[in-house]
Amino acid sequence: xxxxxxxxxxxxxxxxxxxxxxxxxxxxxxxxxxxxxxxxxxxxxxxxxxxxxxxxxxxxxxxxxxxxxxxxxxxxxxxxxxxxxxxxxxxxxxxxxxxxxxxxxxxxxxxxxxxxxxxxxxxxxxxxxxxxxxxxxxxxxxxxxxxxxxxxxxxxxxxxxxxxxxxxxxxxxxxxxxxxxxxxxxxxxxxxxxxxxxxxxxxxxxxxxxxxxxxxxxxxxxxxxxxxxxxxxxxxxxxxxxxxxxxxxxxxxxxxxxxxxxxxxxxxxxxxxxxxxxxxxxxxxxxxxxxxxxxxxxxxxxxxxxxxxxxxxxxxxxxxxxxxxxxxxxxxxxxxxxxxxxxxxxxxxxxxxxxxxxxxxxxxxxxxxxxxxxxxxxxxxxxxxxxxxxxxxxxxxxxxxxxxxxxxxxxxxxxxxxxxxxxxxxxxxxxxxxxxxxxxxxxxxxxxxxxxxxxxxxxxxxxxxxxxxxxxxxxxxxxxxxxxxxxxxxxxxxxxxxxxxxxxxxxxxxxxxxxxxxxxxxxxxxxxxxxxxxxxx
Numbered sequence: 001x002x003x004x005x006x007x008x009x010x011x012x013x014x015x016x017x018x019x020x021x022x023x024x025x026x027x028x029x030x031x032x033x034x035x036x037x038x039x040x041x042x043x044x045x046x047x048x049x050x051x052x053x054x055x056x057x058x059x060x061x062x063x064x065x066x067x068x069x070x071x072x073x074x075x076x077x078x079x080x081x082x083x084x085x086x087x088x089x090x091x092x093x094x095x096x097x098x099x100x101x102x103x104x105x106x107x108x109x110x111x112x113x114x115x116x117x118x119x120x121x122x123x124x125x126x127x128x129x130x131x132x133x134x135x136x137x138x139x140x141x142x143x144x145x146x147x148x149x150x151x152x153x154x155x156x157x158x159x160x161x162x163x164x165x166x167x168x169x170x171x172x173x174x175x176x177x178x179x180x181x182x183x184x185x186x187x188x189x190x191x192x193x194x195x196x197x198x199x200x201x202x203x204x205x206x207x208x209x210x211x212x213x214x215x216x217x218x219x220x221x222x223x224x225x226x227x228x229x230x231x232x233x234x235x236x237x238x239x240x241x242x243x244x245x246x247x248x249x250x251x252x253x254x255x256x257x258x259x260x261x262x263x264x265x266x267x268x269x270x271x272x273x274x275x276x277x278x279x280x281x282x283x284x285x286x287x288x289x290x291x292x293x294x295x296x297x298x299x300x301x302x303x304x305x306x307x308x309x310x311x312x313x314x315x316x317x318x319x320x321x322x323x324x325x326x327x328x329x330x331x332x333x334x335x336x337x338x339x340x341x342x343x344x345x346x347x348x349x350x351x352x353x354x355x356x357x358x359x360x361x362x363x364x365x366x367x368x369x370x371x372x373x374x375x376x377x378x379x380x381x382x383x384x385x386x387x388x389x390x391x392x393x394x395x396x397x398x399x400x401x402x403x404x405x406x407x408x409x410x411x412x413x414x415x416x417x418x419x420x421x422x423x424x425x426x427x428x429x430x431x432x433x434x435x436x437x438x439x440x441x442x443x444x445x446x447x448x449x450x451x452x453x454x455x456x457x458x459x460x461x462x463x464x465x466x467x468x469x470x471x472x473x474x475x476x477x478x479x480x481x482x483x484x485x486x487x488x489x490x491x492x493x494x495x496x497x498x499x500x501x502x503x504x505x506x507x508x509x510x511x512x513x514x515x516x517x518x519x520x521x522x523x524x525x526x527x528x529x530x531x532x533x534x535x536x537x
Contacts, residue, residue: 008240008257013158013510020260024155025164027236028148029171030229034108035141036175038222039077044183044345045215046073051337052212053123069127075457076131077138082450084142089443093436097151098238105230107140109223116220146443149430154239158510162367162427169426170360177352182221183345190214191338211337245435285437293516297432298441300502305425305449307496311489312417314456355411359418371507372424379420380496386413387490394483421496431506434515
């Protein structure tokens, strides 16, 4: 064994896949299921909110959210997520991963329920309350990113670590799918129970009073999976890497991992004390040493995630507008409010089922064979190709005869986002930084991604408007049009290819090798760790 490697960490690196690995994936993954549901349920109900609260004659465009309100409702949770990623990422390194893990989940539960109970004497009051609770919902969601990724990376063995971390993130795909399915179920139930005329008959009459229940139920459902996993999240022990390398508590690390690994682990208190005294890895985040060792790595993870999320969230949050633009979803005036929710939910469900979910699990299956670098480069490349393929002949795709082709190509952009950089940008920052800075650096990388998502959410809303100021929606300044917006997103994906060159390959290496905390390499403990013999820590 390397003189710089603690026995318990090496035992974790070479441990066979065990039940605790799958338990950790489910516990951490259900947080991401909830995260995705909460973030991507809002596109399902956005148009309904406009129908309910903005049908009065004084509205700029009756039945539609004003542009500033639409931007706020779609983007405020992303702002909260960015803040939560930075705060909880830092806190996870200061107080421990497990100590703040439950707090993020409780925030998500409380704010999911509160979002559905948003109140006010006027439309502005309801929207302001909704935005307030969705900001704090996003704050809790943000904390889940660095904590879940770090916990899973520190529990996993090095052979299948990529697949385990990617599996946690892949639960996001099921969350997006669930948002569409819940929207389908709820809208179907209410649409059949309370028939209403089409919007063109009467904007107010097209929205029955019971429609107000629809969006509230859809948003509040996000609290359910979080509640179900809270108890198990609180029972998880702190990771051995934090306890041993950051908290310097050999006894606690040995005790926790003895239960997890189901073998006797002997504390090595003297070794931890000696390593603490001799360590050359005590540098902080804002130091020249960190910049020398990990500066380019952090630049790579932040820029790649930033660029990816501009394209990814633009596509996800405003896919309903793209469907309307190509005529897949009929004009709002031809249907009642609840039926519109049904059609938007159906479209989101089909795209998630055909493109989003499979892409995540292709990554899980292949990431430890192809490597992170290859998958990320490939994903950005094909996203670029398909964006340009959609954008350049855009008017060809808007013809009714070619809509199926458009949807297939559009689904492929989601497939290669998830079998590509959307997964790898989550995995790599949890592997390549030192233990005492791992959660913080992942939080910074993820926050850069959410900055890109905010650019996508607010920017695409305006950019995709019709180029003719006389034809653009009321209240929106003229934009560059959907076609040019897709070209711009293709160029952003191409920039992601270049930034990927800054990110190192982490396949098959221990976390300590990657971070430089173990300069001497590895180990002859493989046999001991896998045969149940006593391991020192």
